[in-house]
Every structure is written in structure tokens, then in C-alpha cells.
Amino acid sequence: MRRYFIASLVIACLFSFPAQAEFVISSAIVEFTADGPRQQDIELLSRSAGNDYIVAELAEIDHPGAAEESRHVLDDPEQGRLLVTPDKTILAAGSRKLLRFVLLQDPDAQEHVYRVAVKPVIKGVDNTGKVGLKILIGYEILVIVRPASMTPHYEAQRQGRRFRVANTGNTDILFQNGQQCATSDDCKRPPVLRVYPGQTTAVDLPLDQPVTYAIWDGATTVEKKFE
Numbered sequence: 001m002r003r004y005f006i007a008s009l010v011i012a013c014l015f016s017f018p019a020q021a022e023f024v025i026s027s028a029i030v031e032f033t034a035d036g037p038r039q040q041d042i043e044l045l046s047r048s049a050g051n052d053y054i055v056a057e058l059a060e061i062d063h064p065g066a067a068e069e070s071r072h073v074l075d076d077p078e079q080g081r082l083l084v085t086p087d088k089t090i091l092a093a094g095s096r097k098l099l100r101f102v103l104l105q106d107p108d109a110q111e112h113v114y115r116v117a118v119k120p121v122i123k124g125v126d127n128t129g130k131v132g133l134k135i136l137i138g139y140e141i142l143v144i145v146r147p148a149s150m151t152p153h154y155e156a157q158r159q160g161r162r163f164r165v166a167n168t169g170n171t172d173i174l175f176q177n178g179q180q181c182a183t184s185d186d187c188k189r190p191p192v193l194r195v196y197p198g199q200t201t202a203v204d205l206p207l208d209q210p211v212t213y214a215i216w217d218g219a220t221t222v223e224k225k226f227e
Contacts (some may be wrong), residue, residue, distance in 0.1 A: 022047045023054070023091055025118060025139050030101050033218060034148045038103045042141065044089075044118070045096050052091040053121050056084050056099060061113040064172075065196035071115060081105045082143060084116055107148040111171050111197055114143040144218075146171050152217035154195065158226045163211060164202040167195040177214040180207040 026043040046052055059071040060080070074080050083102040091097055099118065119138030153169035167173050178190035188206035190213075195201045205211055212225045 022137065023052050023120070025099075025141070028139060028141055030141060030143045031146060031218065032101075032103045032107065032144070033146045033150075034107045040101045041098045042101070043096055044091055044099055046091045046094050048091075049093050051093060054089050054091050055119060055121055056087045057117040057119070058082065058084050058087075059115050059117070061115060064113040065194075065199040065201070081112060081145065082114055101143060103145065107145055109147055109149070109170070111147050112145040113172075113196070114145075116141040116143060144172065146218045150218055152219070156226060158205070158211055161205045161208050162202055163190065163193075163205050163226065164200065165193055165195045166200040167197050169217075170197050171218050172196045174216040175213040176216065178211055180205060180209045180211050182207055182209060 023044055023046050026045070030040050030042065032038070032040070044054065057073060059073045062068075062070045062072070074082075081104055083104055085100050085102065089097055101116075117138060117140050120136045122136070147170050150171045151169050152171050152173060154165055154167050154173050156163070156165040156175075158164075165173070165175065173195050175193040175195070178192070179187055180190055181187040190205045190211055191203045193201050193203060210225055210227045212223060214221050214223050
């Protein structure tokens with residue numbers, strides 16, 4: 001899960017902010033497939049004694065995983081492929097709310113990747129003539145719309161402590177829950193990799209030993225060992 005921090009410093013001795021609000025989300029990844037539901041929900045859970053004012057900002061990712069990766073915010077998401085609702089809400093103290101993801105168009109031949117920033121905003125600033133610093137904590141949700149016809153394929157190999165994956169299919173491949181063991185009671189967790197179509201990714205492993213990963217291709221999970 002990508003968790004980010006937004007710092008807002010008020011200068012000129014004008015404002016003082018109350019203590020930060022806090023909330024959590026039930027999941028950080030949403031996936032849509034051709035034979036799956038067109039609507040999925042994530043729960044927002046308040047852990048605050050006050051209200052959280054939450055906004056959800058949808059952005060489509062172009063060339064995910066590539067050096068030229070970029071994102072553009074969808075100001076009018078109803079005209080696109082994905083709708084996130086509500087895009088603004090008040091999360092009352094101790095309450096729960098659903099953030100709904102609706103696929104507006106059927107999957108096509110290409111994989112589509114989105115990021116949804118779910119973040120609090122400052123409301124009701126108290127003018128007391130003091131300088132204040134407030135750290136607002138939000139989350140970023142990864143949304144993947146898999147191709148209508150998925151053809152997952154990859155090439156992976158380990159060379160010493162270097163592990164390399166080339167995705168030659170049309171949908172992303174996730175290498176997770178990895179394990180390397182020097183002995184039966186001395187095991188390490190290697191990095192998680194998500195490799196998008198057409199991309200090659202390499203990571204450093206904790207050990208110069210065979211590595212085992214659980215590999216998710218959008219349809220099935222297969223455990224595989226790389227010598």
C-alpha cells in the first residue's frame with residue numbers, strides 16, 4: 001500500500017490547526033476482470049474523535065512501470081472508464097463509509113491502471129493568531145482493469161542476489177510472499193514485484209539462494225521456485 005503525507009504549513013502567524021484526524025481503509029487494491037463484478041467497494045473506517053473531510057481523486061496511469069510513466073487526473077470521471085463515488089464525504093468520528101468503484105465500460109484488449117488518492121482536507125480552520133503545522137495522512141488505492149482476454153506470460157531468472165522479470169504478456173504479474181532460506185530456521189523475505197505488460201523489473205534479493213514466489217496473474221496464483 002502506498003501511504004503518503006501531505007504537510008500544510010500556515011505562515012504569517014494566522015492559523016492554528018487542531019490535532020490531526022485519522023482513518024484507515026479496508027484494502028489498497030481493486031481489480032476488475034471481464035467475468036467479474038462491475039462494482040466493488042472499499043470501506044473507510046474512522047479512528048478519530050472528530051470528523052474527517054475526505055476527498056477521492058482519480059488519476060489514470062499512462063505507461064505504468066516505464067521510465068515515462070505519468071498520470072493525469074480525471075476531472076470528469078463519469079466520461080471515462082471508471083467512476084469513484086463519493087468523491088467527497090464527511091467521515092464522522094468512529095463511523096464507517098463505503099467508497100464505491102464502478103466500471104463504466106467493459107474491459108477491452110488493453111490493461112488500464114488507475115490510482116485513487118483518498119485523502120483528508122482541512123476544514124473549519126480556527127483563527128487564533130498562532131502558527132500551526134498539521135500532517136494529513138491519506139492513502140493511494142491501485143485500481144487495475146484487466147484485459148478482456150488475458151494472456152499472462154513472463155520470463156524470470158535469478159542470478160546470484162539479482163532477480164529479473166520480463167513481462168511479455170498483456171496483463172501485469174505480481175510476485176509476492178517470497179521466501180529465501182539459508183537454513184531451515186534462517187529465512188528472509190525478498191521484495192514484492194508488480195511487473196506491468198512490456199516492462200522488465202529487477203530487484204536485489206537478501207540472499208544468494210534460490211527464491212520462491214507466489215505469482216498472481218489476475219486469474220490464478222502459482223507458487224514457483226527459481227534456482
